Amino acid sequence: MSDLTALTLARALDGLKAREFSSVEITTAHIAAIEAARPLNAFVLETPDKALAMAAASDERIASGSAGVLDGAPLGIKDLFCTKGVRSTAGSRILGEFMPAYESTVTANLWRDGAVMLGKLNMDEFAMGSSNETSAFGPVINPWRSRIANQALTPGGSSGGSASAVAADLVLGATATDTGGSIRQPAAFTGTVGIKPTYGRCSRWGVVAFASSLDQAGPLAKTVRDCAILLRSMSGHDAKDSTSLPEAVPDFPAFVGASVRGLRIGVPREYRVDGMPAEIEALWSRGMDWLRDAGCEIVDVSLPHTRYALPAYYIIAPAEASSNLARYDGMRYGLRVDGPTLNDVYELTRAQGFGEEVKRRVLIGAYVLSAGYYDAYYLKALKVRRRIADDFTQAFEKIDALLTPTVPSAAFGLGERSADPVSMYLNDIFTVTVNLAGLPAINVPGGLDENGLPLGLQLIGRALDEGTIFSLAEVLEQAAAFTAKPGRWW
Amino acid sequence: MAIDPETVRKVAKLAHIRVPDDRLAPMAKELSAILQWIEQLAEVDTTDVEPMTSAVPLAMPMREDVVSEAGDREAILANAPRSLAGFFVVPKVVE
Numbered sequence: 303m304s305d306l307t308a309l310t311l312a313r314a315l316d317g318l319k320a321r322e323f324s325s326v327e328i329t330t331a332h333i334a335a336i337e338a339a340r341p342l343n344a345f346v347l348e349t350p351d352k353a354l355a356m357a358a359a360s361d362e363r364i365a366s367g368s369a370g371v372l373d374g375a376p377l378g379i380k381d382l383f384c385t386k387g388v389r390s391t392a393g394s395r396i397l398g399e400f401m402p403a404y405e406s407t408v409t410a411n412l413w414r415d416g417a418v419m420l421g422k423l424n425m426d427e428f429a430m431g432s433s434n435e436t437s438a439f440g441p442v443i444n445p446w447r448s449r450i451a452n453q454a455l456t457p458g459g460s461s462g463g464s465a466s467a468v469a470a471d472l473v474l475g476a477t478a479t480d481t482g483g484s485i486r487q488p489a490a491f492t493g494t495v496g497i498k499p500t501y502g503r504c505s506r507w508g509v510v511a512f513a514s515s516l517d518q519a520g521p522l523a524k525t526v527r528d529c530a531i532l533l534r535s536m537s538g539h540d541a542k543d544s545t546s547l548p549e550a551v552p553d554f555p556a557f558v559g560a561s562v563r564g565l566r567i568g569v570p571r572e573y574r575v576d577g578m579p580a581e582i583e584a585l586w587s588r589g590m591d592w593l594r595d596a597g598c599e600i601v602d603v604s605l606p607h608t609r610y611a612l613p614a615y616y617i618i619a620p621a622e623a624s625s626n627l628a629r630y631d632g633m634r635y636g637l638r639v640d641g642p643t644l645n646d647v648y649e650l651t652r653a654q655g656f657g658e659e660v661k662r663r664v665l666i667g668a669y670v671l672s673a674g675y676y677d678a679y680y681l682k683a684l685k686v687r688r689r690i691a692d693d694f695t696q697a698f699e700k701i702d703a704l705l706t707p708t709v710p711s712a713a714f715g716l717g718e719r720s721a722d723p724v725s726m727y728l729n730d731i732f733t734v735t736v737n738l739a740g741l742p743a744i745n746v747p748g749g750l751d752e753n754g755l756p757l758g759l760q761l762i763g764r765a766l767d768e769g770t771i772f773s774l775a776e777v778l779e780q781a782a783a784f785t786a787k788p789g790r791w792w
Numbered sequence: 793m794a795i796d797p798e799t800v801r802k803v804a805k806l807a808h809i810r811v812p813d814d815r816l817a818p819m820a821k822e823l824s825a826i827l828q829w830i831e832q833l834a835e836v837d838t839t840d841v842e843p844m845t846s847a848v849p850l851a852m853p854m855r856e857d858v859v860s861e862a863g864d865r866e867a868i869l870a871n872a873p874r875s876l877a878g879f880f881v882v883p884k885v886v887e
Contacts, residue, residue, distance in 0.1 A: 403867035501847035515847050544853055545846065613830040624807060631808070633882050635871035644883045649810035661809055665800070665819070666826060668807040679830070684843030686836050691844060724829050725824060740847030765848060 306331040307471040309526035311375055312555075314474055317366060318374040325364070325374030328474075329357035331457040332376045336420060336472045339445075341792040344466040346439045347389055348421040356418040359550040363416060365370035366746030372535055373416025378473035380464050381422040381552055382429055384508040384517075388419075392510040393427040393437040393460075393461025395632045396655025398637045406508025407540045408477060408519050415535045420473055421789055423463030427657045428627065429512045434462030435720050436659040444492060444713050445470040445788035455713040458729075464522045465492040469788060475523035475532050479509060481516045482615055483709075484549025487524055489745035490708035490758030493786060494521040495529050495775070500765050501740035502547035503533075505540030513622035514545075516615075516737040526746065526775040531766065543605050549766060551619070557769035558776045565596030565774070568701035572608035573732055578710045582757060585748045586707050589759045593705065593774065601701055605693040610686050612727055617670050617683035618738075623660075630655060646709050662723065691739040698764050703774055706732050708745045708758035726789035732760060735777040742768045746775045747784040794824040 306328040309317065319321055327464030333350045348732045353376060360374035384390045384402035391397045413419075426436040433456040434442040442462040444455040446469065457466040461478035468476055478485040480498035489496030495693070504519040511517060521532035534554045540546040570588060574583070590600045632638035632651035639650040656664065670679035697704065709729060719726045736743040742765070747756040759778055763771040795803075800823065804811040811819060846855035865878055874881035 400871055403864070403870060451875075502850070513834055515845070541853070541855070545850060546846075547848065547850070548853075586845075593793035607836065610836055612834055613833050616826060628808075632873060634868075634880060636873070638873035644885055645808070647883050648812075649804075652808055653810035656809065662822060662826075664809060665803050666805050666823060669795070669803045669823070669827075670797075672803065672806060681843055682833050682836075682838060684845060685838035685841040686833055688841050689836060689838065689840075694822075723826060728840040738844075738847075 303525050303742060305695055307335045309474070310524050311474040311531055312525065314375055315372070315531070319369070321364070322731040325357035325360040325418060326354060328374065329353050329376045329583050332420055332473060339470050339472050339792050342466050342470060343440055343443060344424055344442050344445045344463045344470070344472060345378070345421045346391060346393070346424045346463070348653060349388060349419055352388070353418050353420050360416050360418060370414065370416035372412060374418065375474050375766055376418040378420050378423045378467045378476040379409055380461055380477050380479060382425060382510045383477055384510070384774060385419070385422065388422065390422065390488040390510070391438070393425045393428070393439060394660070395438045396652070396656070400635055402508070404508060406538045407505035407542060408509065411535050411538060417535070418589040421474060423467055426460035428510065429460040429479055429661050429665055430622070430623070430659050431459040432483070432487060432726050433719065434459040435716060435717070436657050438657060441716055442466045442719050445789070445792070446492060446755055447791060448537060452723045453715045456491065456716050458491035458713065460484040461488045461522060464494070465489055465494055466623045468492070468522050468524060469633070470496045474777055475528055477519060477536070478522040479517060479519045480510050480737065481619060482737050483730040485520050485522055486733050486743060486745040486760060487709050491713040491756065492749060493747040493756030493784060494522055494524060495518065495526050495744065497533060497744040497768065497771065498736065498742060499537065499768050500547070500742045502545050503537045503768070505538070505543040505613055507540055507542040507545045508767065514626060516619060526772060526779050527555060527558045528776050529744070530536055530757050530772045531557050552769055554639065554768060554772055557772040560733060560773040561597070562593070562773050562777055565598045565702040566601050566700065566703045566772070567593050567598045568603035568697050569706060570603050570605045570608065570697070570706060571672055572605050573670065573706045575710055575731065577705070579751070581751045582707045582710065585757050586705070589705055589778060592778055595781065596777045603697045603701060603704070605697060605735070607693050608735060611690050611738055612731055614683040614686040614690065615734045615738060616666070616727060617679050618687065620663040620667035621680050622667070624664045624671065627660070627664055687738045690712065690735055694739045695743060701768055704762040706760045706762065708732060708760040712751045712753070712757055736762055741765055741773055744771050744775050746778045746782070748778065748782050749784065750786055795820055795827065
């Protein structure tokens with residue numbers, strides 16, 4: 303086997319099961335790839351010794367016939383997931399050298415099924431960002447480069463480390479999280495597949511909280527099937543998360559390859575936004591053709607409150623963040639900056655520990671929740687959120703899924719949008735609606751733009767209907783035949 | 793609504809984040825830009841709309857009122873910036 307890092311997760315699991323190669327061999331190959339790819343800055347912590355020990359244990363289980371469904375597969379973990387005894391920072395200085403005494407439920411589920419951890423992946427600070435530029439560890443670089451400019455591009459955010467690592471073949475798959483698009487937008491920018499499942503499908507226990515009513519974990523991987531395999535292991539009811547859904551986990555991979563004939567696919571007219579590149583319009587039309595060819599019916603639908611989703615999000619998410627991030631007070635863990643009074647300690651610790659974007663959002667959150675503004679901002683946003691969710695409910699009376707572009711642009715250059723928060727927020731215009739409504743949605747690579755950069759299509763499903771999304775996504779994946787890989791410059 | 797540097801100072805106090813004086817005006821400008829953009833929500837008719845407080849309708853699960861995990865003092869203190877004799881050490885709160 304010449305290059306074990308080029309395999310898909312599904313193929314690697316078959317090879318491990320058939321004893322074509324060992325977990326130690328495929329893990330060693332990935333460790334070497336990670337070392338060679340340090341210019342991408344995808345990892346904030348490499349754990350090669352732990353990976354090799356987990357791989358050796360996997361090989362023993364495979365030999366003894368007691369292997370789990372992910373046994374021996376090396377993965378990367380977004381640094382938002384707490385990992386027992388392994389530094390977890392959420393991309394922030396305020397967590398410093400925080401060493402969790404517990405394991406997040408999602409990662410515990412992956413280890414239960416035999417997966418191997420290669421290390422912790424870089425991300426925007428507390429998952430607040432769409433370009434990975436807010437990380438305390440510096441931005442991740444996209445392995446993809448434009449044909450016309452030799453410029454470092456963003457992999458998107460906040461799961462930029464996860465996306466770059468998957469696109470550059472440093473991991474077979476990665477965990478990620480999505481509060482407003484943080485799985486799907488980076489997947490679109492890197493030509494990878496990422497699904498945000500239904501809110502409550504994956505436990506939030508042990509995942510550093512940003513906006514609790516929106517945060518949801520999901521996988522980022524090379525193919526639709528790989529995502530289905532990972533999501534099956536990550537999902538499941540967890541009594542430790544009061545919003546975890548008490549639902550059985552479907553056999554997601556069984557939906558990959560299923561017929562989609564007769565399904566009705568909605569195309570929301572409000573997603574045709576001004577200034578969207580013609581190439582993205584064209585890709586969207588191709589996506590409709592591909593689904594039509596597979597026997598789907600394309601239906602025009604209206605989601606009239608779409609344009610209010612981002613402004614509502616930028617009240618709700620900061621409000622929840624200002625509450626969640628109140629715990630970083632310098633007393634029990636993380637950074638403490640000394641000062642003359644207790645209030646000085648709090649204020650100085652948080653001033654030095656939080657980056658500029660996090661401060662901005664905490665201040666916005668504190669403002670919209672403060673006396674006199676609560677009704678005008680926060681309560682109003684919760685009512686608009688209901689209208690956005692109702693739009694989807696009404697649309698799903700007539701259709702089975704929605705097809706949209708994932709992002710209104712291809713990957714942009716580092717530094718290009720960081721000066722203007724609102725222009726950065728507009729990146730999430732097609733992804734954020736789904737978080738507000740709690741629905742599942744996936745990014746599938748659809749092709750390259752004229753500069754050779756990946757563009758993605760998004761499928762949105764009914765609550766708990768990830769299965770249909772996986773079936774449709776595989777149809778798009780087959781039709782797009784997206785096999786391009788970034789040229790290796792690192 | 794535009795917010796002024798004095799409001800930023802008040803909100804920063806609420807949020808326990810020290811914002812130096814020379815950052816108050818720039819921060820006020822940044823936050824005003826975001827808030828002005830958010831104000832388009834006023835266009836939406838939300839008469840008789842119930843606020844949506846959770847992503848999926850789910851009754852709050854109840855559990856028995858019993859200890860599920862006993863506190864492991866060493867693990868709890870392991871990440872403390874300062875601890876002594878099994879306690880967190882914090883700045884003086886009461887004079």
